[in-house]
Amino acid sequence: MPLSTDVNLPREHVVRFPQRCVRCNADNEGRLIRLWTHTIGWWTWVFWMFGRPFSVRVPACSPCSRVIRCQRLGGLAITIGVTIVFLYFGWPWLDDFVARPIRKWVAMLAVILCLMPCFLWELFLPPAIDITAYSDNVDYEFRDPDYALEFAILNRDAEWVKVDDTPDIGD
Numbered sequence: 807m808p809l810s811t812d813v814n815l816p817r818e819h820v821v822r823f824p825q826r827c828v829r830c831n832a833d834n835e836g837r838l839i840r841l842w843t844h845t846i847g848w849w850t851w852v853f854w855m856f857g858r859p860f861s862v863r864v865p866a867c868s869p870c871s872r873v874i875r876c877q878r879l880g881g882l883a884i885t886i887g888v889t890i891v892f893l894y895f896g897w898p899w900l901d902d903f904v905a906r907p908i909r910k911w912v913a914m915l916a917v918i919l920c921l922m923p924c925f926l927w928e929l930f931l932p933p934a935i936d937i938t939a940y941s942d943n944v945d946y947e948f949r950d951p952d953y954a955l956e957f958a959i960l961n962r963d964a965e966w967v968k969v970d971d972t973p974d975i976g977d
């Protein structure tokens with residue numbers, strides 16, 4: 807099952823990537839693509855807000871850079887699109903049945919349910935690379951397990967390296 811291989815490192819650790827394209831393994835000719843994300847934590851679920859931004863530069867050849875950028879923008883557009891469509895067309899049908907104090911929570915839950923197909927799609931057909939930033943650590947999620955393992959080994963000087971939640975890969 808092609809789930810992603812996740813490497814968890816301290817947020818402050820300056821990461822090193824294998825010197826080849828993260829998506830097709832070809833020579834990236836020194837090209838890097840910057841990926842941005844926002845920190846998530848308990849406040850994301852309580853206040854529906856994101857924390858400070860995090861970015862990392864990842865080796866990618868020029869055609870793959872375009873694909874990665876399109877996929878990320880596409881994913882964002884779908885998330886925003888589904889949310890807007892639901893709030894405009896779906897929510898008015900539900901609004902009358904939901905008590906006022908829990909309205910916000912029910913709306914959030916409904917949006918998450920609407921986005922579930924996208925989450926499942928990403929889970930089973932993961933992008934070449936994705937990042938999830940938390941307040942003191944970052945998950946680097948790779949589709950290619952070999953690339954992920956090489957990445958983990960290159961960064962073994964970090965305070966910790968966890969591969970798929972298994973601590974300390976050792977030398």
Ligand SMILES: [Zn+2]
Binds near residue numbers: 828830832869870871
């Ligand atoms: Zn490539």
